[in-house]
Amino acid sequence: MSLKKQESLVAAIKQSPPIDLSIPYDAAWVKGKTILITGGASGFGAGFVEHWAKNGATVIVGDINTEKGDNLVRQLRRETGNNQVHFVHCDVTDWQSQVNLFKEAVKLSPHGGIDTVVANAGIAGSDPTQQPKGLDAPEPPEPQFKILDVNLTGVMYTTHLAFFWLPKNPGSVPCNKDSKPSEQIRDRHLLLLSSIAGLAPIAIQPQYNAAKHAVVGLFRSLRASSHMEGVRINMVCPYFIDTPIVTTGARLMLAGGATGKVEDVVDATTRFVADSRILGRSLVVGPKVTVKQLDDGQWALANKDTPGSTETALWEPCADDWENVEAFNRNIVKVLNQVQAVRGWVGWATDIWKAIVGSR
Template sequence: MGSYIPENMVKAIRQSPPIDVSIPYEAAWVKGKTILITGGASGFGAGFVRHWAEHGAAVIIGDINVEKGSALVQTIHRETGNQNVHFVHCDVTDWQSQVDMFKEAVRLSPHGGIDTVVANAGIAKRDMLQQPSKLSAAEPAKPDLKIMDVNCTGVMYTTHLAYYWLRRNPGSEPCDMDSQPATRTRDRHLLLVGSIASLAPIAIQPQYGAAKHAVLGLFRSLRSTSHPQGIRVNLICPYFIDTPIITPLSRMLIAGGAMGRVEDVVDAATRLVADSRILGRALVIGPKVTVKQKEDGEWELVNKGEEGSTETAVWEPYADDWLEVDAWDRNFVKLINSVQAARGWAGWAGDMVKAIKLALGYGRS
C-alpha cells in the first residue's frame, strides 16, 4: 500500500478543541430543534426533556414506561405550553419497535426531520453474571443478559437508525466546528450516554460495566468517521447521579461518597446538544466540588472561594485518548475519595438512611 494517505483523511477525522466549561453557552440554542430521546420518561432523561422543551425544542420521548412517559408529556404541555413534546412507546431491545419510533418521530417533527438523537435508555439491576447457579445444579442456567440487551444492543440499534435519519434531515448541513449555534437549527447530532463505568470498572456490575465500555468504544470509533457524513457525535459519562436507577444496594456500597445532581447532567448534555461547534468530545458529570489544580496537574479539594480555585461538576475526561483517560481516571478517583473523607461518618450515615428508605419503597417517584 505504500505511504499513500487519502487527501480527505485529515479533513475527515476532525475534533473540536477541549471544552472549557467555564465559557457560557445558551440553552436557547435548542429552540426549533427536533430531538429524539430514548429512555426519557424518568431519571435525568426526563430532566433533559423538561429543559429542552422549556427552551423551545420539539422533543419525542421513546420509552417502555407508558404511564410515566404519558404523564411527563402532559405535565410539560401544561407547565410550558410547548405542545411539540410527544411520547412514543418503544422497547429499545426490539428492532422494529425502534424503527417505528423513528418513523413516528419524523411524522411528529414540525419540520419533518430529526436534528439530535440521544441514546439515553439504560437500566441497572442486580447482576447475577458472577453467580450463575447453585453449585448443586446439574448445569448452569442461562444468564439474564437484560442489562446488555438494553444498554448495549439497544444503543447499537439507536445509533444505526440515527445514521439513517440524521442524514435525511431536511434543511440540515454537514456538521462544522465553525458553525454559528445561535442561528443553526437544522443539525445532525448523535449524543451517546455512557457512564463513569465507561472509564472505570464497577466491581459488582460486570454487565453494566461491559455495556458502558462498549458505548465508549462506539464513541471513539464513530468520532473518527462521522464527519464525512456530516454527523457530529458526542458523549456524556455521568458518575453516580441521585436518581432511582441507583439501587439501594449500590447506595449502601458508595455511602459516604457524594453523588452528582440531575441538573448538572442536564447542563452538560444541553451544552453538547445546543452548541453545534462541539464535535467528538466527552464530558463526565460528578458531584459539585471546589478544586485547585496543583503543579503536577492533579486536583486537590479546597475551600470554596480560595484563590485559584474552581467550583465544577463537569469535567472533560479526554475519552478519545487512552493515555490521557487513564491519567484522568486516577486523578478523578483520588478527588472523589477526598470528597468521601471530607463528608465523614455523618455523610455515610445520611446516605445509608436514604438507601434503606428507598429499599422500603419510600421516596421513589
C-alpha cells in the same frame, strides 16, 4: 515538524478543541430543534425532556413505560405550553420498535427531520453473571442478559438508526466546529449516554460495566469517521447520580460519600445538544467540588476562597485519543478523508447526469 504533530489526527477527524466550560452556551439554542430521546420517561432523561421542552424544542420521548411517558408529556404540555412534546412507546431491545420510533419522530417533527438523537435508555439491577443459581444442577441455567440488551444492543440500534436519519434531516448541513449555534437550528447530532462505569471498574456489576465500556468504545471509534456523514457525536458519562436507577444497596455502599446532581447532568447534556460547535467530545458528571489546577496539570481539592480555584462537576475524559496514533488509525483516517473528498465530486457528477437524463 515534531513526531507528535505528524501523528496528531485531531484536525483530520474534524474534532473540536477541548471543552472550555468557561465559555457560555444558551439553552435557548435548542428552540426549534427536533430531539429524539430513548428512555426519557424517568430519571435524568425526564430532566432533559423537561429542560428542552421549556426552551422550545420538539421532543419525542421513546420509552417502554407507557404510563410514565404519557404522564410526563401531558404534564410538560400543561406546564410549558409546548405542545410539541410527544410520547411514543418503544422497547429499545426490539429493532422494529426502534424503527417505528424514528419513523414516528419524523412524522411528528415540524420540519420533517431529526436534529439530535439521544441514546439515553439504560437499566441496572441484580446481575447473575457472577452468581449463577442452581450450582448442583447437571448443567448451568441460561443467563439473563437484559442489562446488556438494553444498555448495549439498544444503543447500537439507536446509533444505526441515527446514522440513517440524521444525514437526511431537511435543511441541515455537515457538522462544523466553526458553526454559529445561535443561528444554526438544523443539526445532525448523536449523543451517547455512557457512565463512569464506562471508564472505571464497578464491582458486582459486570454486565452494566461491560455495556458502558462498550458505549465508550463506540464513541471513541465513531468520532473518527462520523464527519463522513456530517454527523457530530458526543458523550456524557455520569457518576452515581441521585435518581431511581441507583439501587438501595448502592446507596448504602455510597453512604458518607457524594453523588452527582441531576441538574449537572442536564447542564452537560444541554451544552452538547445546544452548541453545534462541539464535535467528538465527552464529559464526566460527578459531585460538584472546588478544585485548583496544579503546576503539573493535576487537579487538587481547594477551598472556595483559594486563588485560582473553581467549582465544577464536569470533567472531560478521552480528550487526547487522537493526539498520538499508530499506523492503522493514521492510514485509515487518511483514506476516509480521501473518500469524502472524492464523494463530493461524485455526488456533483451524479446530480448532473440525473438532470441531463431526466430532461430527455
